[in-house]
Amino acid sequence: MQGSTADQNQTDIAYAATTNAATEHHSEHPDLRLFGFIVFLVSESMLFLGLFVAYFAFRVVTPDWPPEGTEELELVLPGINTIILLSSSFVIHRADTAIKHNGDVKAARLWFGITILMGATFLAGQVYEYQHLGFGLTTNLFASTFYILTGFHGLHVFVGLLLMSTVLWRSRQPGHYSETSHFGIEATEVYWHFVDVIWVILFLILYIL
Amino acid sequence: MTQAQAPHLEDVEVTPWREYFSFSTDHKVIGIQYLVTSFVFYLIGGLLAELVRTELATPASDFVPRETYNELFTMHATIMIFLWIIPCLTGGFGNFLVPLMIGARDMAFPKLNAIAFWIIPPTGVMFLLSFFVGPASAGWTSYPPLSLITNKAGEAIWILGVILLGTSSIMAGLNFLVTILKMRIPSMTLNDMPLFCWAMLATSALQLIATPVLTGAMVLLGFDLLVGTAFFNPTGGGDPIVYQHMFWFYSHPAVYIMILPAFGLISEILPVHARKPIFGYQAIAYSSIAISFLGLIVWAHHMFTSGTPDWLRMFFMIATMIIAVPTGIKVFSWVATVWGGKLNLCSAMLFGMAFVSMFVVGGLSGVMVASVPFDIHVHDTYFIVAHLHYVLFGGSVFGIYAGLYHWFPKMTGRMLNEWWGKVHFTLTFVGFNMCFLPMHILGLQGMNRRIAEYDPKFATINLICTIGSYILAVSTIPFVVNAVWSWIAGAKANSNPWKGLTLEWTVPSPPPVENFDEDPVLVIGPYDYGTPKALEVVASTLAPPALAVEGAE
Numbered sequence: 001m002q003g004s005t006a007d008q009n010q011t012d013i014a015y016a017a018t019t020n021a022a023t024e025h026h027s028e029h030p031d032l033r034l035f036g037f038i039v040f041l042v043s044e045s046m047l048f049l050g051l052f053v054a055y056f057a058f059r060v061v062t063p064d065w066p067p068e069g070t071e072e073l074e075l076v077l078p079g080i081n082t083i084i085l086l087s088s089s090f091v092i093h094r095a096d097t098a099i100k101h102n103g104d105v106k107a108a109r110l111w112f113g114i115t116i117l118m119g120a121t122f123l124a125g126q127v128y129e130y131q132h133l134g135f136g137l138t139t140n141l142f143a144s145t146f147y148i149l150t151g152f153h154g155l156h157v158f159v160g161l162l163l164m165s166t167v168l169w170r171s172r173q174p175g176h177y178s179e180t181s182h183f184g185i186e187a188t189e190v191y192w193h194f195v196d197v198i199w200v201i202l203f204l205i206l207y208i209l
Numbered sequence: 210m211t212q213a214q215a216p217h218l219e220d221v222e223v224t225p226w227r228e229y230f231s232f233s234t235d236h237k238v239i240g241i242q243y244l245v246t247s248f249v250f251y252l253i254g255g256l257l258a259e260l261v262r263t264e265l266a267t268p269a270s271d272f273v274p275r276e277t278y279n280e281l282f283t284m285h286a287t288i289m290i291f292l293w294i295i296p297c298l299t300g301g302f303g304n305f306l307v308p309l310m311i312g313a314r315d316m317a318f319p320k321l322n323a324i325a326f327w328i329i330p331p332t333g334v335m336f337l338l339s340f341f342v343g344p345a346s347a348g349w350t351s352y353p354p355l356s357l358i359t360n361k362a363g364e365a366i367w368i369l370g371v372i373l374l375g376t377s378s379i380m381a382g383l384n385f386l387v388t389i390l391k392m393r394i395p396s397m398t399l400n401d402m403p404l405f406c407w408a409m410l411a412t413s414a415l416q417l418i419a420t421p422v423l424t425g426a427m428v429l430l431g432f433d434l435l436v437g438t439a440f441f442n443p444t445g446g447g448d449p450i451v452y453q454h455m456f457w458f459y460s461h462p463a464v465y466i467m468i469l470p471a472f473g474l475i476s477e478i479l480p481v482h483a484r485k486p487i488f489g490y491q492a493i494a495y496s497s498i499a500i501s502f503l504g505l506i507v508w509a510h511h512m513f514t515s516g517t518p519d520w521l522r523m524f525f526m527i528a529t530m531i532i533a534v535p536t537g538i539k540v541f542s543w544v545a546t547v548w549g550g551k552l553n554l555c556s557a558m559l560f561g562m563a564f565v566s567m568f569v570v571g572g573l574s575g576v577m578v579a580s581v582p583f584d585i586h587v588h589d590t591y592f593i594v595a596h597l598h599y600v601l602f603g604g605s606v607f608g609i610y611a612g613l614y615h616w617f618p619k620m621t622g623r624m625l626n627e628w629w630g631k632v633h634f635t636l637t638f639v640g641f642n643m644c645f646l647p648m649h650i651l652g653l654q655g656m657n658r659r660i661a662e663y664d665p666k667f668a669t670i671n672l673i674c675t676i677g678s679y680i681l682a683v684s685t686i687p688f689v690v691n692a693v694w695s696w697i698a699g700a701k702a703n704s705n706p707w708k709g710l711t712l713e714w715t716v717p718s719p720p721p722v723e724n725f726d727e728d729p730v731l732v733i734g735p736y737d738y739g740t741p742k743a744l745e746v747v748a749s750t751l752a753p754p755a756l757a758v759e760g761a762e
Contacts, residue, residue: 036317036384043420
């Protein structure tokens with residue numbers, strides 16, 4: 001590199017030359033984002049596992065569960081919600097297929113849009129259920145665990161909606177996602193499946209068992 | 210400076226000091242940011258410890274009010290664990306060393322790395338500011354219902370801080386796991402990795418698996434504290450024991466998060482300064498993984514007096530004692546490594562060997578307290594305080610010091626002063642043992658921890674502990690002065706001052722941005738000392754960069 005008197009352009013060129021030379025001898029930085037994201041989800045699942053185990057512990061130490069006088073949970077609305085959320089997993093997978101097989105951004109956008117609608121419907125149903133339940137957050141231990149578990153999951157659904165909206169926003173720019181480069185779409189899909197699996201477990205232990 | 214020297218100075222890349230105060234994504238800058246930040250918190254946490262010891266110098270509660278005493282030891286432990294040892298060992302050494310050791314140019318996710326670091330200083334400041342509203346005072350374990358009825362504002366800040374630091378730790382662990390698994394140079398298999406990388410691999414798995422459960426516990430505790438739920442509040446039908454399970458599910462593995470990287474550092478330092486191959490490479494590597502796994506299934510040994518059923522206590526007692534096996538394997542391997550070696554008794558080696566001997570004391574008392582009948586007697590006494598400080602100070606902190614002396618030349622391009630290093634070592638070693646060894650006796654005689662007053666019959670031993678703690682406080686002065694002075698004006702370090710064989714010694718000190726011009730190719734194992742090949746490799750690391758550095762002078 002030149003001394004301090006060298007003009008900016010020259011320095012830039014010299015710098016570019018050195019970096020090029022460096023990359024030639026250097027293996028390219030592999031794309032590890034998806035791997036890292038999956039590791040993150042494994043870690044995140046420990047958060048839910050901890051809460052699930054805490055739920056069972058509370059259930060074991062409490063004499064009658066749910067405590068007497070707690071309004072029974074009804075199954076129709078949550079059942080419909082479950083079906084909506086589960087089917088949305090198949091919908092979002094179509095977006096993934098579309099982008100991977102022929103780089104069809106338009107189709108991916110469409111499937112993402114539908115998934116957003118389904119996720120939003122799920123959240124709306126959850127809010128409706130909250131409003132019509134006969135117990136509040138602090139009514140008793142059962143009620144508190146119910147709200148914490150469903151609330152935590154709802155938060156994850158909400159984050160999923162944000163992720164999908166981000167993908168939609170970014171996909172406005174042509175070429176942002178393509179057949180070969182589509183981390184955002186893939187990661188969002190994996191995340192959405194994760195949220196789905198958590199819901200299935202949650203639905204089983206809160207409503208069925 | 211003459212005209213002729215100028216081009217040489219241009220050749221030596223020096224990271225401008227402003228970089229260290231910025232959102233840098235260079236793993237070496239982030240590593241040093243972690244080290245310096247956490248060391249500042251170490252000094253603050255140490256100050257709190259000195260206040261605690263000053264109160265305990267006399268049996269009466271006469272130095273600070275009792276409530277203040279509770280705040281002091283709570284924040285001492287919180288700062289030392291969450292802001293000093295964990296960030297220093299994983300974030301500091303891990304960041305600086307892992308990419309260099311595996312021949313990578315940076316971590317897998319540099320931006321995430323920077324975010325993980327920058328969560329820490331604001332959270333630390335938040336903890337310190339909580340002294341204005343009355344900080345958390347229920348002990349660092351923050352057991353409900355006590356934590357729900359003391360210093361609410363401080364407790365809320367504590368919960369938020371722990372969640373933030375946990376998030377930072379998860380981010381760092383994620384980065385290390387992916388980096389170690391995926392970013393190694395092609396010629397390096399897992400079994401060619403330096404042992405520090407094995408240790409970091411085991412540590413990052415623990416960070417990823419255990420920390421989220423702590424976050425869950427903190428969220429539930431926060432709801433109890435602020436919203437009025439009763440997850441852990443017995444008066445509302447909740448169960449405080451569930452909190453203890455969730456808390457220790459993280460906090461016992463956290464002990465291994467705090468010691469495994471130090472094991473790794475020691476496994477690097479001993480062979481270099483003993484000039485011998487490490488004894489039992491695979492045994493040390495795989496025992497890290499074994500400790501990591503076993504560490505996840507022993508947490509309830511902290512709860513032998515919490516009404517844990519007998520069969521459960523039996524399981525956790527046996528599981529805990531089994532951990533002594535992989536740990537013992539490490540200790541024997543280190544001793545065998547040093548045995549018959551041509552020892553270079555520099556400060557790094559002194560701290561390294563002190564680490565092994567002090568950690569053995571903590572490990573042995575650990576096996577003692579793992580046994581249910583013994584633990585019931587010493588639970589919540591000074592025996593536990595002695596045990597945990599032998600592990601965390603005699604272990605982790607001695608390991609950190611050894612690492613700082615060993616890699617300071619690589620980090621700064623300057624040598625630390627050896628004479629002051631030995632003064633530092635002597636003061637630390639004497640002060641540490643004077644402070645914590647007598648605590649074993651106090652505990653066996655029945656002195657309870659976490660109480661500002663005590664029976665006058667314990668006065669003499671407590672005074673000895675307090676004097677020891679003052680020596681320990683003084684011992685940091687030569688280190689800080691030495692480090693600051695050497696960083697500015699110490700003797701220049703060449704690229705391989707200790708004649709090491711791991712990859713970080715093949716690049717100039719300090720290493721250039723992006724570390725390696727080309728992918729290095731492994732020509733020798735990390736610990737093949739004493740072979741003709743080793744001489745050749747060391748000579749090759751010294752030749753060209755050393756000339757350049759001398760030329761710059």
